[in-house]
Amino acid sequence: MAIIPFLIIFPLVIAIIMYCTRINKIRNAIAYLSAVVIMVSVGVLVCQWISKGMETITLYYNTELVDHIILAAEIVLMGVVTYLSFKYKKAWVSLLSICPTALIAYYEIFGPETREVVGHIYIDYLSILMCIIVGIIGSLIVVYAVGYMHGYHHSAHHSNVTDRRYYFFALLFLFLGAMFGFVLSENLLWIDFFWEMTSICSFLLIGYTREEEAVNNSFRALWMNLLGGCALAIAIVYFGYTYENVDLHTLVAMGTIQSKCAVICVALIAFAALTKAAQLPFSTWLIGAMVAPTPSSALLHSATMVKAGIYVLLRLSPAMSGTMTGNMIAFVGGFTFLITSFMAIAQSDGKKVLAFSTISNLGLMVACAGVGTSETVWAAIFLMMFHAISKSLLFQDIGATENALGSRDVEDMHGLLYMLPKLAIFMFIGIAGMFLAPFGMLISKWAALKASVDVRNIVLVFFIIFGSATTSFYWTKWMGKIISHSHLNGAQVKDKTKKNEMISLTIHAILMIALCALFPLVSETFVNPLVNEMFGSSENVLSNQVLFTLIIIIVVVFAVPFLAYLSSKQQTQDLKLSYMNGVNTGDNRAFTDSLGNEKTLWLSNFYFHKIIGSRKLMMPSQIFTLAVIVVMMCRIIGGVFL
Amino acid sequence: MIRIILTICYILLAPLIGGLLDGLDRKISARMQRRVGPPLLQPFYDVSKLLTKRETAVTKSQNFLLISYMVLMILTGAMFFSGTDILMCFFVMSTAATFLYFAGVVTSSPYASIGAQRELLSMMIYEPAVLFACVGFYLATGSFNVADIAKSSDSAIMYLPGFFIAFVFILTIKMRKSPFDLATSHHPNQEIVKGITSDIGTKNLAIFTVTEWYENVFLMAVVSLFIVNENPISIVVALVVVLLVYFLEILIDNASARVKWQTMLKTTWVVTLFTAGVNLIILMIIK
Numbered sequence: 001m002a003i004i005p006f007l008i009i010f011p012l013v014i015a016i017i018m019y020c021t022r023i024n025k026i027r028n029a030i031a032y033l034s035a036v037v038i039m040v041s042v043g044v045l046v047c048q049w050i051s052k053g054m055e056t057i058t059l060y061y062n063t064e065l066v067d068h069i070i071l072a073a074e075i076v077l078m079g080v081v082t083y084l085s086f087k088y089k090k091a092w093v094s095l096l097s098i099c100p101t102a103l104i105a106y107y108e109i110f111g112p113e114t115r116e117v118v119g120h121i122y123i124d125y126l127s128i129l130m131c132i133i134v135g136i137i138g139s140l141i142v143v144y145a146v147g148y149m150h151g152y153h154h155s156a157h158h159s160n161v162t163d164r165r166y167y168f169f170a171l172l173f174l175f176l177g178a179m180f181g182f183v184l185s186e187n188l189l190w191i192d193f194f195w196e197m198t199s200i201c202s203f204l205l206i207g208y209t210r211e212e213e214a215v216n217n218s219f220r221a222l223w224m225n226l227l228g229g230c231a232l233a234i235a236i237v238y239f240g241y242t243y244e245n246v247d248l249h250t251l252v253a254m255g256t257i258q259s260k261c262a263v264i265c266v267a268l269i270a271f272a273a274l275t276k277a278a279q280l281p282f283s284t285w286l287i288g289a290m291v292a293p294t295p296s297s298a299l300l301h302s303a304t305m306v307k308a309g310i311y312v313l314l315r316l317s318p319a320m321s322g323t324m325t326g327n328m329i330a331f332v333g334g335f336t337f338l339i340t341s342f343m344a345i346a347q348s349d350g351k352k353v354l355a356f357s358t359i360s361n362l363g364l365m366v367a368c369a370g371v372g373t374s375e376t377v378w379a380a381i382f383l384m385m386f387h388a389i390s391k392s393l394l395f396q397d398i399g400a401t402e403n404a405l406g407s408r409d410v411e412d413m414h415g416l417l418y419m420l421p422k423l424a425i426f427m428f429i430g431i432a433g434m435f436l437a438p439f440g441m442l443i444s445k446w447a448a449l450k451a452s453v454d455v456r457n458i459v460l461v462f463f464i465i466f467g468s469a470t471t472s473f474y475w476t477k478w479m480g481k482i483i484s485h486s487h488l489n490g491a492q493v494k495d496k497t498k499k500n501e502m503i504s505l506t507i508h509a510i511l512m513i514a515l516c517a518l519f520p521l522v523s524e525t526f527v528n529p530l531v532n533e534m535f536g537s538s539e540n541v542l543s544n545q546v547l548f549t550l551i552i553i554i555v556v557v558f559a560v561p562f563l564a565y566l567s568s569k570q571q572t573q574d575l576k577l578s579y580m581n582g583v584n585t586g587d588n589r590a591f592t593d594s595l596g597n598e599k600t601l602w603l604s605n606f607y608f609h610k611i612i613g614s615r616k617l618m619m620p621s622q623i624f625t626l627a628v629i630v631v632m633m634c635r636i637i638g639g640v641f642l
Numbered sequence: 643m644i645r646i647i648l649t650i651c652y653i654l655l656a657p658l659i660g661g662l663l664d665g666l667d668r669k670i671s672a673r674m675q676r677r678v679g680p681p682l683l684q685p686f687y688d689v690s691k692l693l694t695k696r697e698t699a700v701t702k703s704q705n706f707l708l709i710s711y712m713v714l715m716i717l718t719g720a721m722f723f724s725g726t727d728i729l730m731c732f733f734v735m736s737t738a739a740t741f742l743y744f745a746g747v748v749t750s751s752p753y754a755s756i757g758a759q760r761e762l763l764s765m766m767i768y769e770p771a772v773l774f775a776c777v778g779f780y781l782a783t784g785s786f787n788v789a790d791i792a793k794s795s796d797s798a799i800m801y802l803p804g805f806f807i808a809f810v811f812i813l814t815i816k817m818r819k820s821p822f823d824l825a826t827s828h829h830p831n832q833e834i835v836k837g838i839t840s841d842i843g844t845k846n847l848a849i850f851t852v853t854e855w856y857e858n859v860f861l862m863a864v865v866s867l868f869i870v871n872e873n874p875i876s877i878v879v880a881l882v883v884v885l886l887v888y889f890l891e892i893l894i895d896n897a898s899a900r901v902k903w904q905t906m907l908k909t910t911w912v913v914t915l916f917t918a919g920v921n922l923i924i925l926m927i928i929k
Contacts, residue, residue: 415750436740442733449729450786453777456926461777462919469769476740476762485701485750545787549726553717553734560713561741564706571705574698578751578841588700588750603755606763 001059003045004121004184007131011038011177019170028146031169032500035139038176042135049128054529058119058186066120070193071108074101077196081203081222090219096226097196100233104192107237115244122186122249125530129381130183130311133388136511137303138176140504144396145172145295147498151403152293161209168208172299175201179304183311188236188246195232195276195308199225202305205296206289217288224285228275235268248315255319260640266316267325267636270370271629273316274329277309277366280336281622281629283359287614290351294399297351301358302392310362310384313369314377318534321372322455324639328632329370330452332625334463336363339621341470346609350398350408353474354391356614357434360471361387361441367460368448374531375451378541379444381527385515386441390433393508397426400497400505410478411604415486419493422502424482429509433516435475443519443550447541477605484603485588517554520547645789648723652859653716660855661685663862667892674896685851692848700749700841707745708846712853714738719860725789728867729776735860739765742850746838757837761825763903767910768812774918778805779867781925792870799868801929804921806868808914810887815910816861819891821898822906862888 014034021027049057060066081097145168153163178201182194199222207218240246242261243254251269254262278286289300300306313320313329320326337360344356361383368380401416401423402408417424435441445468452460497505515522523541531541577584580601583592593599610616665682672679681687699705718735722728739761746758780786782801783794791798799806815822826837834840842850865887866880901909 436737446729446733449773449777450780453780453926458923458926461922465770465773465777468773469766472736472740472769473762473766476743476765477759479740480743480747480758480762483703483744484747484755546727546730549721549730552721553730556717557714557734557737561706561710564709564713565703568702568706568709571697571702573702573705574696575702576698576700576843578700578749579753579835580751601750601752603750603752606759 001045001048001057001123003041003048004059004123007038007041007045007135008177008181008184010034010041011173011180015170015173015177018173019166022166024150024165027166027169031142031146034173035142038135039139042131045131046128049123054125056533057123059121059123061117061119063120067108067189070190071105074104074193074196077101077193077200081200081226085219088215088219093219093223093226096223096230100192100226100230101196103233103237104189107240108189111237111240112244114246118186118245118247118250120187120190121184123184125526125533126311126314127183129385129526129530130307131180133307133385134176134179134183134303137388137392137508138179138299140507141295141298141303141392141396142169142172142176144298144399144501144504145169145293147500148295148396148399148403149293151496151498155403158209161211164208168205168293168296171201171205171208172295175205175299175304179308182308186247186249188239188248188251191248192229192232192236195272196226196229198305198308199229199276202289202296202300205300206292208292208296211291214291217285217291220288221285224275224282228272228282231268231275232272235265235272238268239265252316252319255316256321258323262319263323263325263640264637266319266323267328267633270313270316270320270325270329271633273309273312274332274366274629275309277306277313277362278359279309279332279363279366280339280359280625283336283340284618284622286359287352287355290355294351294395294402297355298392298395298399301354301395302388306358306362307384307388310365310369310380313366314380314534317369317372317377317380319372320370324632324636326370326372327457328629328636330367330457330460331370331628331632333363333366333368333370334460334467335621335625335628336360337367338363338463338467338470339617341467341474342612343614343617345470345474346607346611346613347474348410348605348607348609350401350410350413350478351395353410353478354394354398357471357474358387358391360467361434364445364448364464364467367463368444368451371452371455371457371460373451373455374535374537375447375454375541377534378523378527378531379447379451381530382444382447382519382523383441385522386433386444386512389508389512389515390430390441393426393433393505393512394430396501396505396508397423397430400501401427404493404496410481413478413481414484414603416482418486420495422495423497423505426505426509428479428482429512431475431479433512435472481605517558519554520550523547645724648725649720652719652723652863656716656719656856656859657852660852660857660859661689663858663888664855667888670889670892671896674893685855689848689851692844692851695844697845698843699846700751703748704745704842704846705849707741707748708842708849708853711738711741711745712849712856714741715853715856715860719856719863722788722860722863725787725792727786728779728788728791728864729773729786731788732772732776735857736765736769742838745842745846749841751841753835753840754838754842757825757834757840760834760903761838764815764822764825764906767907768815770911771808771812771914771918774914774922775802775805775809775864777922778802778918778925781922781929788867791867793872795872797869797871797876801925802868802921804917804919808918809865809868810890811913811917812910813861813865813887813891814894815906817858817891819895821894821901822910823895823900824903824906827900 078097078101082094085094178194178197185191203218203222255266275282340356340360347353365380365383368376578588580591590598590600664685669679715738722731746754779791782798783791862884869880870876
């Protein structure tokens with residue numbers, strides 16, 4: 001299967017070409033072409049895998065040369081981090097890169113020979129799913145970015161930012177390559193390398209504008225992720241010395257039978273995944289990441305980066321099921337789900353709402369993985385799929401809206417449906433995908449709730465129940481804003497969305513609806529086998545009765561508003577003015593005030609930012625979760641040695 | 643077979659029962675206030691009059707949003723009576739409620755918008771108690787399916803007294819009764835006029851009213867689910883309990899004044915946590 005090295009290496013090569021090509025038109029053409037090539041090669045990979053019977057495949061047993069190249073590349077990455085941390089006078093951050101790299105290098109050079117030769121690449125349902133997400137969503141983001149970055153550098157807002165698009169696109173492709181490598185690798189040393197690579201790519205992307213805020217936020221992202229990287233490196237080396245073996249599935253297998261060393265390693269890697277998935281107390285890096293241009297936010301939030309954390313936790317979930325590590329992860333995830341959904345209510349900046357909701361949803365996925373039963377993993381997989389499409393769609397849409405509207409504040413989107421109808425409809429679909437029945441998020445929540453009752457995880461039940469109430473609140477009020485009648489009197493907004501941005505948005509919206517409509521089918525043919533493979537059971541999470549109900553709901557919820565809309569178009573209704581105590585000036589947009597002047601009517605949503613704003617809640621919840629993690633880690637490690 | 647009959651009965655008879663309950667409500671309220679009150683069938687007269695009026699609306703889309711609200715609400719009840727998953731029923735109900743919210747805000751009218759905002763807030767406030775009730779049923783009977791819950795050997799309330807209290811408490815919010823009638827008021831001469839329904843008129847108002855009837859019958863059916871078990875006599879007991887609960891709601895409605903949303907949030911969540919929450923913890927330990 002030559003397609004696999006191609007998937008990993010091709011984006012890296014394109015990254016170099018992007019960096020070297022300084023003529024925009026040529027570079028854009030190459031970017032389009034490569035995006036298509038990546039999508040096609042993911043398709044080829046999937047087809048090859050299906051033609052081989054959808055079975056697990058391990059590949060590349062002898063890879064000495066590649067191992068050396070990877071080690072060298074890791075040292076280069078360390079050099080980059082060290083240089084930049086000294087350049088921006090944050091030298092201490094470089095320690096977090098030097099130490100783990102030194103550790104890994106020491107292990108690779110002086111460590112024990114691996115006892116049995118195993119494959120370095122591992123293909124199964126989960127890695128195929130990740131490849132599809134990274135390949136399709138990631139490539140679409142690249143397509144979108146071509147148009148967006150052009151507008152970005154031609155708008156007055158960003159005139160102080162140097163045009164370094166060659167660098168930006170190089171990073172995007174580098175990121176995709178790293179993600180492919182990450183999800184396909186079986187060897188922990190390779191995983192560590194790609195892990196560091198995604199950390200550093202996101203660091204560079206966040207710092208793209210080189211403004212002070214961007215630099216500060218990028219370093220915050222860097223040190224938090226490198227901290228996770230340290231934990232990962234320690235786990236790998238410890239595991240390697242104990243078992244003379246460094247592959248992921250051995251680790252999971254040893255962890256499942258509660259082997260002492262593996263328990264500690266699983267805990268450390270799970271901790272590392274928490275940093276990557278931006279869970280509390282490490283959530284602030286993802287919020288800070290918003291300073292970067294929108295395509296990089298879309299990439300970080302949907303297809304890459306945070307999903308890497310979830311991917312690792314899903315891999316580890318059989319080993320975490322019912323253990324103390326599992327409890328810690330489930331608790332932190334559940335708590336994050338609840339608290340960040342509160343914080344999301346208090347935000348009016350659209351991108352911030354998205355950021356908090358990403359963290360919140362990731363919290364639910366993390367909690368599901370931590371519980372580690374077949375039901376919760378099933379739920380987590382679907383959450384991940386819906387979240388990837390929906391968030392990518394929403395970020396791209398909000399970027400396009402901001403270009404046209406000059407603002408990304410939810411309050412300014414009052415009546416967006418009448419100002420920018422296309423973008424508003426896409427936004428509507430994206431938001432509906434995040435919480436409304438029958439979109440999959442809700443069904444996953446259903447499964448997560450049921451499973452956490454089954455395993456008697458009381459705390460998690462509380463988190464999910466209150467968290468899902470708050471989640472609906474902030475999404476619904478946003479949707480309401482979009483469809484409200486505009487109070488701007490006839491102000492026309494020009495839709496500046498480029499054709500390529502539109503293509504990407506449309507494909508996302510179609511994917512979203514298709515996934516929703518084909519949900520039962522996807523569950524049956526793909527996700528059930530995935531879960532069964534992981535847990536060795538063969539039960540269906542979705543019973544036939546629920547499945548049947550679900551299909552009815554899907555049909556009715558799609559059909560009813562549509563038919564009702566068509567029928568209401570036929571009707572003749574006399575339009576009257578809205579009630580304003582008799583002082584409506586005649587077009588529902590203004591009223592006569594007590595001095596007899598005409599006053600425009602402004603309506604605003606509830607935010608409660610003084611009660612549940614992030615300034616108020618963030619610090620205490622960070623301290624709390626940090627304390628939980630420290631105590632639990634001590635108990636896990638202490639419990640093994642004592 | 644019996645499920646299909648029940649479902650059809652719900653779709654056909656729920657408006658009748660809901661309307662009668664509404665009439666009863668008005669009658670009893672009037673007696674509590676020492677008035678004679680309207681005839682029992684007054685709600686039906688009101689709706690039929692609304693239907694014969696010439697149609698008016700602030701925006702055309704109100705109509706299709708309200709129809710969606712109604713159909714989804716009927717679907718919720720129909721799913722419940724056909725014995726499917728109770729959690730799914732409530733999920734569909736929340737989607738229905740979202741359409742009502744849209745119908746409120748789509749006009750950009752000040753009173754309807756503030757009413758809709760408060761309705762949305764109420765949704766957030768009552769949802770935990772509803773989800774707790776579902777989880778409670780699951781723990782008590784081992785199934786989320788209404789059919790299985792209704793056929794269990796003991797009444798669910800034996801295990802779920804706390805959940806029952808929490809559910810009855812949030813019924814006041816769900817039925818938009820004082821002191822929690824923040825989203826809409828019964829009398830148009832108050833601070834938010836008629837809240838979310840301020841700018842819903844004629845046929846649209848008729849749709850809204852009928853949907854409320856469907857909703858009330860569904861909610862009362864959920865109340866009865868706490869009581870019903872495999873013994874047929876329990877159905878009679880359940881009917882008595884439902885009537886008592888309904889009377890209690892009327893009594894509370896007449897005996898209290900509207901509170902601020904802060905008070906509503908605090909009291910409801912505290913009650914939910916200390917009744918349903920504590921009950922849940924105990925249940926999880928013993929079951």
